Amino acid sequence: MNTFWLHVLNYFFFGFHTVLIVFNLFGWLYPKTRKLHLYSLLITLFSWGVLGIWYGFGYCFLTDWHYQVLRELGETGMPNSYIAFLIEKLTGWLPEARLVNTIIIVLTVMAFIGSVWVNFFRKRK
Template identity: 45%
Template sequence: MDENEFLLKLGDYFFMIFHSLLILFNLFAWLYKPLLRWHLAVLALTFASWGILGIWYGLGYCPVTDWHFNILKALGVTDLPQSYISYLLQRLFDLHLADDVVVGLTLGCSLAALILSVYLNFFRKKRH
């Protein structure tokens, strides 16, 4: 293995861990009160990426996915799915779901996390 391939594989593992943790943070950080403000901010950035950057790059665009998929392509990986969640399900569990199912579940779970975060950040009564 040459140095370039080593660095690409290192990048692959970095993005597998980083992006997976980011997804888990987006879905579940609302559960831990000290992270509520960060959770809302990161979710807002995620939705902005999907929607605003999506105007130019396609709805649901994520730069982290783009960077990771570029590394995978440089490693010779082909037939990458449209969504990163589909990629994770295939790579980690050999689970192949229809794209519309994955997009629906991703959007639904993300919206649920956003609603919970907005409620907990702004509408829940503060207790002392």
């Protein structure tokens, strides 16, 4: 694949993956996106847990695909966590993996609880 399309894919993954992360954290707050949010979060958790059986816990196929593109573009030394990658790209600071993973798990569990609550237990108006 030529470098033009690799750059297009890089920008696509950077944008799409970042928006998806924000959506996975906050999509449950908006009534029109609650069901989609729950499905999105379940796919994310499936990737982390079930695909993680073969690829390592926390495996994200979007991160894998994006990192393949970045390696083709000559990028090296990328952290395992896409969140750590984003933080480093945006600020220049690479946080410790354990800190990032802890924050990711806590926020994801909170978003999942919120999503389950609004989708199954909250009375509809």
